[in-house]
Amino acid sequence: MSEKSAKLILPSGEELDLAMYSPSEGNDVVDVTKLVKSGLFTYDPGFMSTASCESKITYIDGAKGVLLYRGYPIDQLASQCDFMEVSYLLLNGELPNVDEKAEFIDRINNHTMVHEQLATFFRGFRRDAHPMAIMVGVVGALSAFYHDSLDINNPEHRVKSAFRLIAKVSTIAAMCYRYSMGHPFVYPRNEMSYAENFLHQMFSMPSHDDKPDPILVKAMDRIFTLHADHEQNCSTSTVRLAGSSGANPFACIAAGIASLWGPAHGGANEACLNMLNEIGDVKNIPEFIKRAKDKDDPFRLMGFGHRVYKNFDPRAKVMRESAHEVLKATGKQDDPILKIALELEKIALQDPYFVERKLYPNVDFYSGIILEAIGIPTNMFTVIFALARTVGWVAQWSEMIAEPTQKIGRPRQLYTGKSERSVQPIEER
Numbered sequence: 001m002s003e004k005s006a007k008l009i010l011p012s013g014e015e016l017d018l019a020m021y022s023p024s025e026g027n028d029v030v031d032v033t034k035l036v037k038s039g040l041f042t043y044d045p046g047f048m049s050t051a052s053c054e055s056k057i058t059y060i061d062g063a064k065g066v067l068l069y070r071g072y073p074i075d076q077l078a079s080q081c082d083f084m085e086v087s088y089l090l091l092n093g094e095l096p097n098v099d100e101k102a103e104f105i106d107r108i109n110n111h112t113m114v115h116e117q118l119a120t121f122f123r124g125f126r127r128d129a130h131p132m133a134i135m136v137g138v139v140g141a142l143s144a145f146y147h148d149s150l151d152i153n154n155p156e157h158r159v160k161s162a163f164r165l166i167a168k169v170s171t172i173a174a175m176c177y178r179y180s181m182g183h184p185f186v187y188p189r190n191e192m193s194y195a196e197n198f199l200h201q202m203f204s205m206p207s208h209d210d211k212p213d214p215i216l217v218k219a220m221d222r223i224f225t226l227h228a229d230h231e232q233n234c235s236t237s238t239v240r241l242a243g244s245s246g247a248n249p250f251a252c253i254a255a256g257i258a259s260l261w262g263p264a265h266g267g268a269n270e271a272c273l274n275m276l277n278e279i280g281d282v283k284n285i286p287e288f289i290k291r292a293k294d295k296d297d298p299f300r301l302m303g304f305g306h307r308v309y310k311n312f313d314p315r316a317k318v319m320r321e322s323a324h325e326v327l328k329a330t331g332k333q334d335d336p337i338l339k340i341a342l343e344l345e346k347i348a349l350q351d352p353y354f355v356e357r358k359l360y361p362n363v364d365f366y367s368g369i370i371l372e373a374i375g376i377p378t379n380m381f382t383v384i385f386a387l388a389r390t391v392g393w394v395a396q397w398s399e400m401i402a403e404p405t406q407k408i409g410r411p412r413q414l415y416t417g418k419s420e421r422s423v424q425p426i427e428e429r
Contacts, residue, residue, distance in 0.1 A: 004019075004020035004021075004022065004028070005017050005018060005019055005020055006018045006020050006030050008035075010038065010040075014038065016034065016035070016038060018030050018031055018032060018034065018035075019031040025059045025061070025068070026059060026061070029051050041412040041413075041414075042412075043414050047237075047411075051232075052232060052237060052240070052409075053232065053240060053400065053403075054403070055231075055232070055396070055399060056070070056093070056399070057069070057070065057090060057229060057231075057392070057395055057396060057399060058070075058090075058229045058230065058231045058392070059071075059231065060230070060231045060308055060309075062306070062308040062309045062310050062311070063310050063311065064311060065309050065310075065311030065312050065313065065314050066314060067230070067314045067315065069086065069089055069090060069228070069229060070089050070090065070093055070094070072089070072095070073314070074225075074226065074314050074315055074318070075314055075315075075317055075318050077089075077225060078222050078225045078226055078315075078318040079318065081095065081225070082193065082194075082195075082221050082225070083194050083195060083221045083224040083225050083228070083388075084101060084104060084105050084108065084193070084194055085101060086224075086225045086228055086391075087104075087108075087166060087228065087391040088100065088101065088104045090228060090229055090391055090392060090395040091162060091391070091394065091395050091398070105194075107163050108163060108166060108167045108194070109167070109188075109190035110163070110167075111163050111164045111166075111167035111168060112167045112168065112170070112171055112188035112190060112197070113168075113171070113187070113188060114168050114171050114172060114175075115145045117145070118138065118141070118142075118145065119175070119185060121137065121138055121141060122134065122138070122175060122176075122179045125137075125179070127179070127180060127182065128180070129180070130379055131173075131176035131177065131180060131379055131380055131382075131383045132257065132260075132261045132379075132382050132383055132386070134176045134179070135172065135173065135176055135257050135383055135386060136254050136257050136258045136261070137254075138172050138175075138176075139165075139169065139172060139250060139253055139254045139257060140250060140251055140254030141250075142164070142165075142168065142250040143248045143250040143251060146161075146164060146250070148160070149161040149164065149249075150248045150249075152243075152246060152248065152249070152401055155402075158249070158398055158401060161248075161249040161250070161394075162249070162394045162398060165249065165250065165253055165390055165394055166390055166391050166394060169253075169386070169387050169390045170188075170194065170197065170198045170201070170387055171188055171201060173198070173380075173383050173384065173386070173387045174186065174198060174201035174202045175201075176380070176383055177202055177376075177377075177380055177383075178201075178202070180379075183205070184206065186200065186201045186202075186204055187201075188200075188201060193217065193221070194221070194224070195217050195218075195220040195221035195224060196211070196212050196217045198220065198387070199212035199216060199217060199220060199374075200212055202376070203375070213329055215325055215326060215329040216326060216329065216330075216374055218322065218325075219322040219323075219325065219326045219370050219374070220370075220374070222318060222319065222322050223319070223322075223367050223370065223371075223384065223388060224387070224388040225388075226315040226318060226319060226363055226367075226388075227315075227363075227367075227385055227388035227389055228388055228389065228391050228392045229389070229391070229392025229395065229396070230308075230389075230392070233265070234259050234260075234262070234264075234265050235256040235257075235259040235260040235265060235266070235389065235393070236256065236389075236392065236393060236396050238255050238256050238258075238259035239252045239253065239255060239256040239259075239393045239396060239397050240396055240397065240400050240409070241409040242255040242256075243397045243400055243401060244400065244406065244407065244408045244409040245408055245409075246408075249394070249397060252393070252397055253390060253393050253394070253397075256386075256389070256390075256393045257386045260382060260385060260386050260389065261382060266382040266385045266386065267381070267382050268302065268303070268362075268364035269303070269364040269365070269367045269368035269371065269381045269385075270368070270378045270379070270381045270382060271302045271303075271364075272302045272303035272364055272365050272368040273337070273368050273372055273378045273381075274302075274378070275301065275302040275303070276337045276340050276341055276344075276368075277337060279340050280340075281336065281340070282336075282339055282340055282343050285340065285343055285344065285347070288301070289301075289347060289351070293353055301344070301348075301359070302364075302365075303361060303362055303364050303365030303368065304344075304348055304354065304359045304360065304361055304362065304365065305357070305358065305359040305360070305362065306362045309362070310358060311358055311360075312358070312360045313360065313361075313362040313363050315362075315363035316360065316361055316362050316363045316365070316366055319363050319366035319367055319370070320345075320361070320366050322366070322370060323366040323369045323370050323373075326369075326370050326373045326374065327342075327369070327373055330373045330374070332373045335373070337372065338369060338372065338373060341365070341368075341369050344361075345361050345365070348360060348361055349361075367381075368381065371384065
């Protein structure tokens with residue numbers, strides 16, 4: 001980073017020289033760490049203008065529709081690499097060669113099983129418990145089973161925890177679904193790929209142990225890849241903040257899962273399916289399009305446009321291809337809900353109102369279509385998001401722990417409450 005400087009003139013006349021840094025990609029950054037010495041803080045609700053850390057993992061340019069993992073464009077990674085290669089990249093900084101990939105997969109496979117006693121945790125939840133509630137509890141409980149990898153200052157422990165989390169979160173996610181359905185848990189099959197193994201654990205039965213359709217496996221692998229990391233979003237920042245306290249990695253990832261559960265963050269594709277069900281029939285689409293264009297109507301089309309991307313969501317281009325492949329493979333082009341989705345897609349890509357405002361279908365729109373077509377219930381959508389994002393959380397956590405200047409997170413506040421006052425005796429109040 002090249003250093004520049006900015007000058008801040010305070011009301012008192014004092015001048016502060018603030019260092020500026022130019023990143024490899026993105027906006028210049030003003031270093032305000034010395035403000036506290038002058039008795040000042042910055043005020044930035046939602047941290048929208050604050051860089052909370054230095055990172056080498058993921059970069060987003062929302063205006064241009066760019067998403068890079070370690071410098072590689074997301075569409076190239078999703079088209080030319082599988083999720084295990086992308087996981088290796090996020091964790092290690094470079095794509096693996098053939099031998100490195102084989103060794104990485106072997107280490108992941110060594111940890112796909114969960115402690116048999118962990119299964120008893122599930123019996124403590126109601127069958128109708130939301131799968132994300134179970135995920136938060138069970139992932140957090142992993143620290144009670146794996147005491148040999150909890151020393152965050154030991155690099156070997158951090159690596160072992162990383163492999164355990166990436167491997168076991170897939171098994172746990174499938175167990176959440178099986179438990180809610182009343183189906184027996186399915187053990188992982190390590191001869192399968194990561195995505196194939198997940199679908200196997202989700203849907204196979206002892207009575208008919210069918211292998212997952214390769215087209216569905218490919219689509220699931222892409223969903224994992226496209227959701228693996230997304231810079232300093234809410235859940236990633238939560239993982240980093242929890243980790244800054246020295247909490248163990250299992251607790252930190254559980255915190256990230258809890259944060260992801262919020263409908264404004266990880267529940268977007270579930271919201272898309274709920275919207276499609278609300279529309280109900282293709283013939284009702286014009287009415288809902290009219291409502292979406294009415295600024296005085298609170299209705300919004302979910303899955304169109306993006307808070308970060310002010311252009312086409314780069315992940316959506318890849319997901320669109322997979323969505324149509326999955327619909328063809330499953331024969332669900334005529335499913336009433338999915339027909340509504342396809343008609344909305346057509347309108348959004350042609351209607352001047354949507355095109356001019358760049359309200360293109362985003363990754364949540366297409367991933368929701370895919371998961372629905374595969375037969376995954378909507379309450380599992382965010383669980384799959386958490387599964388995919390775990391590798392990004394682990395990479396971000398590992399980067400933070402290894403940073404020599406890392407400090408415990410301690411945001412400041414703009415206090416607007418009462419000034420100091422004295423307590424009156426109760427009889428005088």
